[in-house]
Amino acid sequence: MRTVFASILATMFVLDATAAAAAGSLQKSLMKLEPEERAHQACVIKGLEAVRRDKRLKAADRLMPDTFRRARFEGNMVSAKGAAVRAKEHWYALSFECTVSDDQTRALAFSYKLGDEIPPEEWENAGLWK
Template identity: 30%
Template sequence: MKRILLIAALAVVSVAPATARNNNKTEASLAKLAPSDRFQQVCDIALMEKLRHEKRAYRPDSVIAYALDDPSISGDTLHGDGGAFRSHGVWYQYSFTCAATPDRMRVLSLEYTVGEAVPRNEWDAHGLSIH
């Protein structure tokens, strides 16, 4: 299941630039996913965009909401303390709360905190080495 989500995330993120044509492709790709899977994907995409616009020099190329621990869903809110994103070849832990529309197609709010770098010797245990 996680492997399928990652493949879907990479497909969606690869078409995420903000042109209207690509937004339509992104929405079409997202619409094919189950709502719970879509929820994680829209939150991952939103986090990637926010990180790219931060003052810090993050350049995320992969975001995995469930990398270190599974997130929980309560209504239209997804919360997790075990997400990870890769920037410049280093994986960083992050915690987040993401609220989305009921159809899980759009993020309404996203709060996150970037933690420490995930130690290299822990990457294999969390499947991060294959990404």
């Protein structure tokens, strides 16, 4: 479910056909989730926006916060030390810190550290794909 929803959110973010309508629809979708999941998804959206500013990750199209271990949600902070990001059919290890709004529908701040490329032979065990 998490992977499918993250993909839907990423697609909505990329298409951005009508920003205002999409934002309203996205917020309604997020409000259907539990607060922790809502925070994770808000961070995925903000995270893709942030990592795409990095010349190494301009083509990033997926960010998975729980690839190698569960991201933590405490207060208004999501901390992921076992995340992964995909760009041009390559996966990279990622850790990030993300601050979300009180209702967990918006990420207010996102900082990250890019790790090494994840070898394709490790993808299946990590739940990653091409």
